[in-house]
Amino acid sequence: VEMFDFLQNEGAQKTFTMYKDVYEGQSDTGGNRKSCVPHAPYTVSPRLFSMINEANEEEGITVSIHNQETEHEDNFFLYKSGGFVDFYESFGFPLTHFEPTGKTSIHYALQQMNPRCRTLFVHNTMTGPEDIRAAHSWSDKVYWATCANANLYIENRMPFYQHFIDEGARMTIGTDSLTSNWQLSVLEEMKTISRLQSYVPFEMLLRWATLNGAEALGFENELGSIEAGKKPGLNLLNLDEKLRLSAETNVKRLV
Template identity: 40%
Template sequence: MYRKFTAHNIFNGYQVLLPKSVLITTLEGAVVDIIDKADAGDEIEFFEGLITPGFINAHCHTELSYLKGVITPNTGLVQFVQQVMKNRGLLNEVKMQAMLLAEKEMYNSGTVAVGDICNTADSIQLKQKSSLYWHNFIEVSGFTDANAIVRLEGAKNIYQEFTSQLPQPVSLSPHAPYSVSKILFSQLNNETAHQLITIHNQECSAENDLYQQKEGEFLSLYKNWGIDISGFQPTGKTSFQSWLPFFDNNQSILCVHNTFTSQADIDFYKKQAEFKAKLFFCLCVNANKYIEQKLPPIEMLRKNNCDIIIGTDSYASNWQLNILEEIKTIQQDSAGTIPLAEILQWATSNGARALQLDNRLGSFEKNKKPGIVFINHLDELQLTSKSAAKRIL
């Protein structure tokens, strides 16, 4: 038994197909073929809009879902981080209920896989029963060399909890350049050879200030937290150019946010072939607006043929966990100059490739089971304010 789907447009993960194409799947959603409507026979389900493979949310903090509506918007990253730390102490029952609601929103709005940041084991119970696919990034931080090994061992304990209770992939990953010491970066390089990892990259200008001149807002954050950074020496380079050389063991790295990434940074990456690191640049545009009121240099990333993917970040820094709302913001910011098909590719096949799931998700190719999502209220392949995404299968 099969199901047959058609719409005004079908996006297959790479391009919008010719009109009158029909997607054929098994009842469970495995792709059988895409054929012309004239050859498809009867019982074709028609959707007035666009059909796309399921979305890949490449960056989320599901365990922070209990912070929805708690963190004040537009404060800048340093104040945001301090608010998150201040509001961590809630009951596990409250956290679990918030995570369940977050997963439900992602599922219903078309997400099929999530790159999820984990600082605790709080989300294991959710993921044991989840219909979504998860790659769990166990975040490691520690800005002074003195506590680097202790912090790494703590993260390894959480890593073991995940690997012992879940069949999903798990990776150790550095939190951000402003929270990881040189020794910790070196240790993580050794621990993550040939693995997929992630890092928050250049989310605010203060991150570059820290590495270039040992100045900026992070100095007050360290003081407030009682962190002695007298041993930290600025590199005179941007944070990106300072942390990237640590990873030379064939890692694939999801660089998240990139709000203050420059052409010089991209040129630096292109010249560093010996690092053998494959980078994907993850956009979380609504979170950037929520925290810093600034968007990343999307056009610059496009011109450099960077591999772009999309995430939502968390309820702590976003109004929703809906990938289509991220796509809307990108289209609006570009005044419609970026084709919808290109942005959808970032959210589907690019994201699947980044999370190393392209053998099963991201595109309507034979035997894949990528999920099927319907987007309505389009205007000539442009999203409108009324456009919404809904999972079909």
């Protein structure tokens, strides 16, 4: 359940109570899992971060957070400038208490979040090598979710995946929602990455789409790879003659 209070510490308790009621109404049986998660660095106050951390004390929790989706997010924390300042003012949320940190937004998130939780940073369009290294130094449970088509849909740009490859980042593939994507298809995300950043090998993309995602969500003992004791689904992709993804590649479920 995603929570945000627009950086208003005084409203954190009311916000948390409202969202906690939604959280309690969700099932965590039959293979379902749930957690309280912060929306993004620019929308969650330190007090609400603290409440979210307390709610996620159970071992094995995965926490996700939107990260560095646009340049406005970093500019907000670096200089207190950019589109988010106007956004807050237009809704009447005061920012007099907010002081720029002089660092990119992910550093604020790292300062506030619990490194003992598996943490899934989502989007990462503007994330650079120093940001990746900072997150990896903060916790060994960090994963990065890319939603390439959603990024193109919203701001017509994508993360530079070589940064993540060079830093040994554990990448996963997501779609975001139909509000910001043309379809909800991991295969289409893979095809977009392969077409626009073709240096990413197919075998690496396949791991991003399967085992890494299972690990990020805590299902690595059940899903993500073909191993004894697991029960993953099995899909067939029709690659081209050079065993690459193409515009014609589609998926057929076998198991």
